[in-house]
Structures are given as C-alpha cells and as structure tokens.
Amino acid sequence: MSMAVEKHGHVIDRYPSRVEPEPRLKNREDPVVWGSATHGPLSAGHLEKYERDGFLTFDNLFSEKELRAYQAELSRLSQGRNVKEREETITEPGSGEVRSIFDIHHLSAVIGRLCRDERVVMIARQLLGSDVYFHQTRINYKPGYRGTGFYWHSDFETWHVEDGMPNMRAVSCSISLSPNTEYNGPLMVIPGSHRKYLSTVGETPEDHYKHSLQKQEIGVPDDASLAQMFEEGGIASPTGSTGLVTFFECNMMHGSNSNITPLPRSNVFIVFNSVENTLANPFCGLKPRPQFIANRKGFQPIVAVSGG
C-alpha cells in the first residue's frame, strides 16, 4: 500500500500526468478496496467484483416515495430563479440548458440529506476503509433531444492534477432520478480500467474548469491507449429504472454518448474521499479550482443519517 508522503515539505506526485510528450499507461499504486467485508454492508462478493470491475450497482436502495421526493426537488432546483447565473451551475454548450449544479449538499437540504444517507455513506466508508468526506457533490441533467455526451476520462486524473488529490482513495456514487436506457446516453465504463493509470498529454490551461466542465479536451485519453483499455475490458453500461445507484472507482475510464431521445437523464452525483486522502496543492502547479468543484476547506467526516 502506497501513500503520498511528505518529502522536503512537498507531497510526492505518484501519478504525474500532462507533463510527458507521450501518453503512458502504468499500473496503479494504490489498492482498489481499502476496507474489508467484515466492516460494512458489502459482501466479500461485492468487494471482489468492485476490485475486478471497478463498479457496483444497486437497484433498490431507495423507496419509490423517497425517489419521487428527490425528483421533485431536482425539478424545483433546475427551475429556480437565477439558477443559470450561479457560479455553481454549468449549462449545455449549445442550448444553454442547465447541465449540472455543484455543491448541491449546501444548496438543498433535501439533497444534502440524501448525500448523508447511511445507505450510501456506509458503502463508501467500506470501500475506502476509513471515514469519508464530500470531495464534490452535484446534480446532473442531461436534456433530451439535444443532450451532449461526455468524452472518456478518468476523474482521478483531473482530481489529482488540478485539485491535488494525492491517492486513488475516492469513490463516486451516482443516484439516478430518471430511467437509464441504452438509448438516452447512459454512463459507459471500461471495466478494469481503474487498475491502470494513464498519464495524458497536454498542458493544463489556466481556469481549465470553465471549459472542461462543458467539454473536456485536456486530460482525456489518446486513441491508442483507449483502444488498449477497451480491448482488455470492453464496455459496460449500468442501465435500469429510476433509483439505480452506481458506485464507481475514482480512476475508472468512463464517458457517455449524446442523447437525442426525448428522455432526459438526471442524477445526484456524490464524490466521497477518504479523510486520509485530503487535498494537497494541485500537482499541475496552477491555483486550485473553485471550492464548489473540489472541496479543500472542510474535511470533517460525514455523519451518516438513517434513511427510509
């Protein structure tokens, strides 16, 4: 087990990226599963699957009544006055429709409760083997008809380079508040891709996030490396009805196609980070991204609330 360690006052960059002239695919240095089957709701089988594939899905964590309440809250939030003017709101490149609202656990008490719900927090704690805190929270809307996709990327690559997250000890949790079909641009992942780390090519520009949250072009994989990962792992796409919960490892290669169907997609997205993996200075040397994208102020452990 490797940890980022202090050396001459600096945290060692174990996952350099965007610095070499060629992309490089290397093995990850961190464990995938940090906890054990004896501490938490997941079985040994769950943990084995997560170790191998990098993701887990759950169909029935929430009741229909709960889901309806969360849907109503999402609808309310997206139609809120001035929502498009908020710094935490990202709009679609073409249509200007709301694509994401960040820092949602502060903006909405209802969604904040969902983010602290023990049914998800206990899974995150078990996977990361420690207390956890919110690295990022947001709600995503992928409009129907003209919803744009998102190109392949590893979240960890960006969180490491641009936010200073030292190690791979974070997990994303997506809670679907609309049906995810094969037609409406669902999340696609490359199973097993979380076990490699791809250092990408291209220097991070200043204020990269202002562009990359709409359309990422720096920090994305080159065609040859992506083909190699695909050759080894193929593609999987968790689809299912409203309420589908997907946990996926922070270094998983994932993306989505566009959505021309009339069916919008929306979800609540929570990034849990280990309290033993709090942010250092960004490894790209630039100033940190805004607090609402990468929490670096409050690392206090989440106090889970009982659900239902």
Add this chain to the structure above:
Amino acid sequence: MSMAVEKHGHVIDRYPSRVEPEPRLKNREDPVVWGSATHGPLSAGHLEKYERDGFLTFDNLFSEKELRAYQAELSRLSQGRNVKEREETITEPGSGEVRSIFDIHHLSAVIGRLCRDERVVMIARQLLGSDVYFHQTRINYKPGYRGTGFYWHSDFETWHVEDGMPNMRAVSCSISLSPNTEYNGPLMVIPGSHRKYLSTVGETPEDHYKHSLQKQEIGVPDDASLAQMFEEGGIASPTGSTGLVTFFECNMMHGSNSNITPLPRSNVFIVFNSVENTLANPFCGLKPRPQFIANRKGFQPIVAVSGG
C-alpha cells in the same frame, strides 16, 4: 391507394412540408406494403411486421466470406487517393474523416454487385410491389472515438421536398459491415412513425444538402411532435453482428447518437424506389439536388444478380 397525379401539368403535392408556420402530424396517404406474400421471399408475418413497425431485420443473408470481401472493399474505398476531394464524399464536421461516399454502385463494381444482389432486391420489389431502381446508394463510415450522431428525421420528407419524390413507395436497406452494438451509436427508429407524416417548419435554403448531409437542421421534427411519436411507438434499435441487414420504410423517423467507443460503424446503404414513383420537380421549388444524392437520370429497373 393514392398516387401523385398530373393536374395542369404539375404533380400534386400530397405531402407539403416546410411551408406552414406550425408543424402538423397527419396520416400517411400511401400504403406501407405495396406487394403481397405470394410474390417474393417475405412471409405474410414479415409483411405484417413491416406494416406495423416500419422495419425488418435479417441476420444471415450473406456468408462470412462475402462480408469479408465487402469489408475489404470499403476499407479500400475509404483510403482511396483523392477520396475526400470527390463531390460524392461527405466528411465529418469536426475531424474531416470520411463519413459517406455516395453513388457507390457506380464507383465500385464490388459494391455495385451487392446493391443488385437478388437477396436484397427481391425483398425491395416485394415491399414496393413493382420493379425498383436505385434512388440513392452510399457507404457510411461512423468513426470511433469522435463519431457524431444524426438527429431524428424522415428521409421521405427530404426526398419529397428537395428531390420531388411523389409518394411513399421507397425503402432503405442498410447492410452492416461492422458490429452494431448498443454502445457505438446504432440506428434508432421510432416503430410506427412511418404511418404518420410530419410537415416540418422552416424554409429550405439553397444548396441545403451541402450542410444537411453533415448536420440536418431544416426538415427535422419539433420536440412536441417527436415526443408524441415516441410516446406512441417508443424506440427500437436493430443491433447485431456484421452482416445485419435492415430494411426500413422511407418515412420512418430515425436517427443516431454519437459514438465515443473505439468501434467504428460502417454500412452499405441502398435506397430502392418503385419505378412507378419516379422523381418530379422538387416540391420546394428549388433546383434539384445533385444526381449522386437523388438519381433523376436513370429509372431503369434493377436486374437482380444471383448471390452467394
């Protein structure tokens, strides 16, 4: 059964579009199936399904050996010198990669033979209840990684307005030369949508095809009409391995999402029109589109060649 008839020297426009200020969804005036189960390879069950859904798929019309030869020819054609400079070649908006090559039965003897293969021609004849000719032929490449989608549209709407095709008595045939998975931006159709005709809003610009073959914006359905069609018919997506053959009715609402997977998609695309439905002047009043997009010079019946 309605036919476009001469009146004062003009063919009556039974399917006006792009002329009214509001979109309008009306019933089609033409039969869907023009032939009978006693004349051709399709069973009464096939014809009923085509009548209801507007499409039919076949898995095993061609042998693996035949498919490999056609794949090799497609590869040769896409890498041909000067291919991107040809008028008949359409490139991707962003990357400049080859997207389609039109009039392919003239350019390639190998693909020309496939277009005349009795295994597809006899099906087209049976569906259209007459001899058939080539309205359009092309090969399509949808590159991996950055393949763009195609928004919903009815081919007939364009063929009628911009090419002067009088009636709904044509059928498209797509022969896949790569696997069609749910992930790589496959054809999506709205079953049953061929039984309605949607007159769209917006005037046809001069030389519309120069833009619309990359990205169509005029002649596409409005959101409300599309939602209504989707509500009634849902979405279907013929997926399958190399060699999948899909026949779909000329007025079928169809489209595709983008393709970020490394898997390209390629197919041979043949539009058969009835010899009793040959082109009049474009109903939009503009000059006809080029010959390679809409054949108006040679309406001679296709002489089918025996396959295998």
